[in-house]
Amino acid sequence: MKKLVFALTLSIACGSIFAAEHQVKMLNAGADGAMVFEPGFLRVAKGDTVKFIKTDASHNSAALAVPAGAQAWKGKMDEEIAVTLNHEGVYVYACDPHKIMAMAGVIQVGKPVNLAEAQKQADVLSKSFVMNKDRLSKYMAQVK
Template identity: 70%
Template structure:
């Protein structure tokens, strides 16, 4: 009985956050809004289709976490249970720096996320500092 009540209390406190996939937003063209999101362990992130031809695919995840890859033009949700920093991109617009960062709890893998993000940013043809700006918000 106590275990059931504890599980119910934990699931009742988990939140759902939304990230929009957009052609144009406050940070320019081909963006996720928000580009940085800090959430609690166990929360869910819903990727919302704001414009066509976008997806979300994790390219950096903490040790022990599972990467995701959403289908093109489909909204989907991912529950994040592993603490750390996640970096994701829109596959067709990755070169345009359509990337975002989610911090779940403590930024346990921040140094690794920064190294991998620096490599990724070298492939961008525009907005080369966008990912670094989002990642700079992680602590």
């Protein structure tokens, strides 16, 4: 029994050792234009953490679509937040004050189990953009 408990504890500990942290910058200008998250599309493994970095002022990150069972997040203005993604699927997020400027991004965790629902949310969001109207669709096209 002690060996079983030890093996279980070791396997749980090792799982967190292999989890990675990815950084997404919140920028006024970047490779994809004005008001962007960089990178705008990110593919990560289940259990990885994504840290949203305050590079420029007056931004936040808020989840708009998450897989079933996943926890949505909403960072405060100018707040760096770290989000651990424990559910497979597609996450769509945006900066609240700059959504209409297409400051949005996509994270794929493992298999895109909720792709249809995430695509619907991305399509609705894209209709509200006043600039960079195809940015989010380009990010969604990278989901495999």
